[in-house]
Amino acid sequence: MTQQTKIEWTDFTVNFWEGCQKVGPGCDNCYAEERNGRFSAGANWGPGAPRRLVKGGPAKLRKIERDALSFHREHGRWPRVFLSSLCDVFDNAASPAWRIDLFRAIEAAPNCRFQMLTKRVGNVFQMIPPAWANGGWPSHVGLMITVVNQEEANRDIPKLLDLKARLDIPWVGLSIEPMLAPIDLMVTSSKGHDIQSLRGVAVDPTDPDGADEYYRTAKIDWVICGGESGPKARPMHPDWARSLRDQCWEAETPFLFKQWGEWIPGEFDVPPEIRWQAFPVDPTDSNLLPEMDGNPRWNNGLEFLPTDTHCLFQKVGKKAAGRILDGSEHNGFPEALT
Template structure:
């Protein structure tokens, strides 16, 4: 899936993990739904219409595979881009093998001109994978035994991960924030980020000044903290309500902690003071519709 995108916080999307229907042979995508934010997954809707035709269930009759042409596409893109990795699925889904992940990371390591944005709901698997210090070696010689990075090229793998790869988690409610943010903070990464979308309820992502994580509201571990927060309401068919006060609460917390904040969209069913907030596009993504205090689209330094 393709190069250009309407997702405001990135430049391109790149989903080399694909799926083929075992009966019809139709090619699309696959995923499963680990939490409430997935209820109206846009990728699943698209896959039902234009892909394998299946829903995102563990028993879908599909085979997941790595699309070789798509895998290598960023190596051909000479000009630097921001690239959202696996926008149509989850790179750390249980249906993706370690070898597939190795090869995706090998391409990211081999194209340092790009900035990759890896976003998952499977924070634990991502941490386990990225804490394994053998993975750096695997990125150089992974997959089909033909190295994607030549033998003489050192992969810059440090305890901070690859310098051109931002690592993020989706959190849609307080429970997911409490579960996933501490895991994210214990994951090696050059830049850590949260996608708080769809925002389904008020959420505390407060950052304290202490050096030890001690409570659900204190998202800082051993000096590590989140560098960037994207926030937005839900869009698409069946979109759930999002109150602008909830978005404002996230913005305020980012300001207080000096964390870069990106208000992506107000959502299809935006409310303020319990009244419907007018929007001029289907997602509430037109910044001209935002109240002034939510017109914030920052990136990490």
Template sequence: MQTTRISWCDYSWSPVTGCSHAGPECWNCWAEEFMKRQAARDDAPKYMDELEWTQENAEEVVDTHPDRLDEPIEYTFPDGPGRIFTVSMGDLFHREVPESFIRQVIAIARQLPEHEFIFLTKRPERAAAVDVAWPENALVGASVGSGPGGEFPDTTHRIESLRGVDARRWVSFEPLIEPIGEVDLTHLDWAVVGGENASDDVRRDMDHAWAREILEQCRRDGVPFHFKQSSAATNESGTRFTVKNEDYGIFEQRKIREYPPVPEVTKRARE
């Protein structure tokens, strides 16, 4: 467990590490590069800083960490209860993660209603298939970065796959690498948008016009909108969002960082 600079959460917890590329948004995965650097510094198995996060390497790369399951219970939260990014260094719903372990992770969230546990996956269809009763303080999301008819394979089908998850739901449009187009957001509780965080030689830039289209659809469907960052070499850079001031007919930069309502179970636990 640790605090984090990610704008949409307060803490991160990774009882699973490692993943495999599931779409074009994964090509410059910051978690993959971070884990490789960490493995090179620590006395970790050599393969961890050599193997790419490909489908073929998944069995070796994806690890579960039973010793980390109790971290949220034992951790002293320096800023009090908050939003916990659950599995920030992997994907809890990867095929290499046993369903029994997934249920154990979700059980920890149920034990700590004073916190919101934020799950993010590129495999929402598996999240929907897990035989578990989701606690009210869970927020389950999918990553979507590309739309139909663009340069990259379409990932918007993940938005629809979330309908099968019986929990509060959200979408992370990060990294947003091309326009998404028209999507139905009515079943969502939150949308986050961000550009790619990668070095200058590989980073794909995000046009703020693409993010504005998502903002307009969020306003249409009544979904809170959170602009995380522009495309940049470092995380949380370019946090101001170029939007149109309708009163004056000009474009200006603002921070728009909205959050979904805190669930009732969490409100009660914090009283």
């Protein structure tokens, strides 16, 4: 049995249903929504849209579990299974009965290593089975959340770390894709506390004794970073990816660089229609916006890309852009997935 998905950080994708709705800026150009539009005329996307049951999902997962031992012999590890690539397990609009079936199927597949990804971390505790919420979280299931900027990191990472500690989740991770802004994981702020989420340390600056009070917290076990793909993709500044890589290296946290996306950074002599620029200027001041051919609307309708360094991008497509960061592939995985 070989890998059956092109997603670099997993081996298989399994969906028990299809459909979702946008909940943040990272959803603006959702590939799953575009796919649903092509195959189902968009009937399963957006507020009030019914989710579509994927009848082959359970059978696919059973087959992966049956073949897990042969996969282990071939690869030296158990198969990684991404739940769910075309929906969100913790979507309010999904049928609770479908979710119950999904959790039962997960429990029946102990030789799979599940990567459960959500944009709705606030729903997790209320939607998992009672046994999972009372000390029975399965040891072969990890929990990941998507964050795309510092605001989402500050809002959702503390919730994820609280769940990890509260439910004894074996590992938790971040999917920072598409990365739309720089993110500092060493100073994730929550309720006045600065959390170093890669180290599992927090500081309370309101200590009445006048000194910062440090205490231990749960920590992030894995970070995935990637740029956006698709016809409306936004560029990812290389300094943002480098910063994440360096933060993870310093904290000894596994880091995986998934892709540049449609745009690759560099210095290019290309036509304006496939070129995009970022400059260290205030995007709110129209007088400072650089001109291209006498027209300040040089970014082809994309939002201004805030950054501290000048950078040019060329739109070459996901495959051509590749996933090499500063001359190397970065393929870190948490120990539970290796």
